[in-house]
Amino acid sequence: MSARRNANRIRGPQSALTDFLAANNISAQQIRDDYTRRQAQAQAAAEAEAAANGEPQDEQAALDEAAEAEAAIERSRKKRKAQQDVVAKIKKGKGKGKDQKKKKGKKGSDDEEDEGDSDFDLGKEMYKKKVPLPGQLENCELCEKRFTVTPYSKTGPDGGLLCTKCGKELAKDADAEKKPKKTGPTGRKRRKIESDRLDGKIQMGAKSLQQLCIEKVVHHATDVDDLGDLPQSLMERLGEIFTKERVMKPKQLKLFLRPDVDSITIHDCAYLESDDMKQIFAICPKIQKVALGNACQFKNESMEYMIEKAHDVTWLQLYAANLISEDMWTKYFKTHGRKLEVLKLQWLDAAFEDAQVEALPRYCPNLRRLKLELCRRLTPACLEPIAKLKKLQHLSLGYSTPTSNASIIKLITTIGPNLLTLSLPSFSDIDDTVLEAICISCQKLRKLRINGNDTMTDAGLSALFTNWANPPLRFIDFSATRDVDNSNPDGPDECIGLGPESFISMMMHSGSKLEDLNISSCRHITFDALTTVFNGSTQYPELKQIDVSFVSAVDTLVLAGLFKCAPMLRKVIAFGCFNIEDVVVPAGVVVIGVPRAQDAIEKFGGVGVDVDSAMGAMVDLFKRENGLGGYGEEMDVGVFG
Amino acid sequence: MAEKEPSNKSEYVTLVSNDGFEFVIKRSCANIAGTIERMLNPDHNFAEAVSGKCHFENINGVILEKVCEYLYYHEKNKDQKDVPDMEIPAELCLEVLMAADYLSV
Structure with missing residues (x-):
């Protein structure tokens, strides 16, 4: 036995039952052996008895036994036939309800599995009531x-x-019962649609033909040999989509390089090597705008090559190009700095320092737009050289070292009068004195961002917007300007950050031209202030996008007022606004992040739902929930009357 | 590709490709394409507005057919959301893209 059981023996297919028994150390062979042994014993005993009783009986017994054995064989043959029939029926009877149900439970039942299981099923099947075969x-x-x-x-x-x-x-x-359950796309497709909406692709109707074609081209990115002479704008659009779909590889890069091209924009160069970067300048020496995101492989040698080949670059935008040394930066500014008008650098942790910023006013006097964000090695010392850039119109500055307000004020008073854009993210110490400086110095601003701040006060901001000679702003970002103190969630008595007073005066000042507003996490803005601003009659004709996430006072009423006040509104981001319920969104508007939306993370205006009918639907909902009086009535009169 | 009588504000207009194919399509569909809309606008005093017939010397029949298909597809789906994409053969899509850019659709 043990010899036969060794691992190398070749054996035929085993049933699941045999496997199970073997695993539990039960051997069929052993059972059979035991059985024959017992039978032999019984026979021996019977023979002994027969020997004792005499011969004729013995013969009779033997005859009986033979007949019995024959009957037993016959019985077992019949039984086996019946079993075989049942097995055949199980195998064949796939159309049968009960078998089908069982199969659905399994994943892709293959034949082997069937055979294995049939041993078990057999038992059950035999005890069931007789079904016609x-x-x-x-x-x-x-x-x-x-x-x-x-x-x-x-x-x-x-x-x-x-x-x-x-x-x-x-x-x-x-079938008829099943069908209605399947509504809308499922799985990946549904996920894709949701993700598109979060990206803001919310237009009604079909995509534009250009968009359709571009998507198709990207789909076949590897097969495209030549893009032909597409216009520049389309090339850029294609470049964006290639990047997004992560097919911007060295081979695809060549499609975008033509000697007559004067701009290249690749938002993610992760797949490109430093040789590919060189190729850009080898093929397009006339290039003026270089915008490379995630340009990790843009090394010293690539920079050297650019200095050598490309003499006309006016726009340089390099994100995460950490392999360029300080000396190389200075060398570049020295050689071609005079032509440079736009410089945007982000995510530079390893190299770019104050010394390089210091070189800017000397070598790049024509800079109009400067963006230095997430550059870890910069310190407040860089403010002084920036103040010497006389032609600067757009400034975005962000680094992590704490900065004194005095130096920021000095910067703003020097270059403020020319600025169109002022973006100071995560300067958490900026206080009301800086706001005063902005109020006095900046008269041309169109875009203002001061976020992640917990020092400015409501009164300070309010004073800025009340007395400011600046024309209305187009873009405002005061996100996360609030008091941060867990033990006192409502903030101190003197309101910190964008509060009720300053919110009202800000919208008074800029509401007529404002296109994009971000007040997320400005949690001291009160419900009254919100309803005053979005009162249903004051119009914000240009407002397209608003982020009110985590402004806890925003509720359905405020949102309804917002729809009424902003005819151009396309996108509302409202994560964490738990008071928004049952919102009916007008056509063409997308509301993202409403927590209690049952079906999806976003809400999207339905067909033919204009602002008024959306209002009507919402008022009805209110009335139904709150009874006819009370809140619903007040809403009718107060906001939409 | 049927014939039509040119008149100023007829319901149908004709688009002609550079290889001579004529596509008679609804004016409302044709106006989806910004360029065609401007060609057909009587205020702009183009010959096309009078004849109701636009000749495209840079677009061939195959591409123009696809464009017309798109214009009808756009018209049909204009008030719907989650519209399924129209099928564009891969070998045509670059040329269609050029045409789409020219016609501003």
Whole structure:
């Protein structure tokens, strides 16, 4: 036995039962051996007894035994036949309800599995009530007609079999019941649609033909050999989509390089090597605008090559180009700085320092736009050279070292009068004195961002917007200007950050031209201030996008007022506004992040829902929930009257 | 590709490709394309506005057919959301893209 059990023996297929028994150390062989042994013993005992009783009985017993054995063989043969039939029926009877149900539970039932299971099923099957086998005749359960049972005969409602005609009708009914459940796209497709909406692709109707074609081109990015002479704007658009779909590889880069091209924009160069970067300047020496995001492989040698080949660069935008040394930066500014008008650098942790900023006013006097964000090595010392850039119109500055307000004020008073854009993210110490400086110095601003701040006060901001000679702003970002103190969530008595007073005066000042407003996490703005600003009658004709996430006072009423006040509104971001319920969104507007939306993370205006009908629907909802009086009535009169 | 009588404000207009194919399409569909809309606008005094017939010397019949298909597809789906994308054969898409840019659709 043990010799036969060794691992190398070749064996035929085993049933699941045998496997199971072997695993539990039960051997069929052993059981059989025991059985024969017992039989032999019993026989021996019987023979001994027969020997004692004499011969004739013995013969009789032997005869009886033989007959009995024959009967037993006959029985077992019949039984096996029956079993085989049942097995065959199970295998064939895939059309049968109960078998089908069982199969659905499994994943992709293959034949092997079937065979293995049939050992177990056999047992169950045999004890069930007798079902007519295929080929037999049976009366249909529903129409009582006699018909021939096939493996595809359906089971009726009470468990009996149905004739073909009734079976078909039953199947039709079942289908009709199933179908309505499938509404809308499922799986990946649905996910894609949701993600598109979060990206702001919210237009009604079909995509533009250009968009369709561009998507198709990206789909076949690897097969495209030549883009032909597409116009520059389309090339840029294609470049963006190639990047987004992560197909911007060295081969695809070549499609975008033509000697007559004067700008290259690649938002993610992760797949490109420093040689590919060189190729840009080798093929397009006339290039003026270089914008490379995630340009990790833009090394000293690439920079050297650019200095050598490309003499006309006016726009340099390099994100995460950490392999360029300080000396190389200075060398570049020295050689071609005079032409440079736009310089945007981000995510420079390793190299770019104050010394390089210091070189800017000397070598790059024509800079109009400067963006230095997330550059870890910069310190407040860089403010002084920036103040010497006389032509600067757009400034975005962000680094992590704490900066004194005095130096920021000095910067603003020097270059403020020319500035169109002022973006100071995460300067958490900026206080009201800086706001005063902005109020006095800046008269041309269109975009203002001061976020992540917990020092400015409501009164200071309010004073800025009340007395400011600056024309209305287009873009405002005061996100996360609030008091941060867990033990006192409502903030101190003197309101910190963008509060009720300053919110109202800000919208008074800039509401007429404002396009993009970000007040997320300005949690001291009160409900009253919000309803005063979005009162349903004051119009904000240009407002397209607003982020009110985590402004806890925003509720359905405020949102309804916002829809009414902003005819151009396209996108509302409202994460964490838990008071928004049952909002009915007008057509063309997308509301993202409403926490209680049951079906999706966003809400999207339906067909033909204009602002008024959306209002009506919302008022109805209110009335239904709050009774006819009270809140609903007040809303009717107060906001929409 | 049927014939039509040119008139100023007829319901249908004709687009002609550089290889001579004529596509008679609804004016409302044709106006989806900014360029065609401007060609057909009587205020702009183009010959096309009078004849109701636009010749495109840089677009061939195959591409123009696709463009017309798109214009109808756009018209049909204009008030719907989650519109399924129109199928554009891969070998045509760059040329269609050029045409789409020219016609501003």
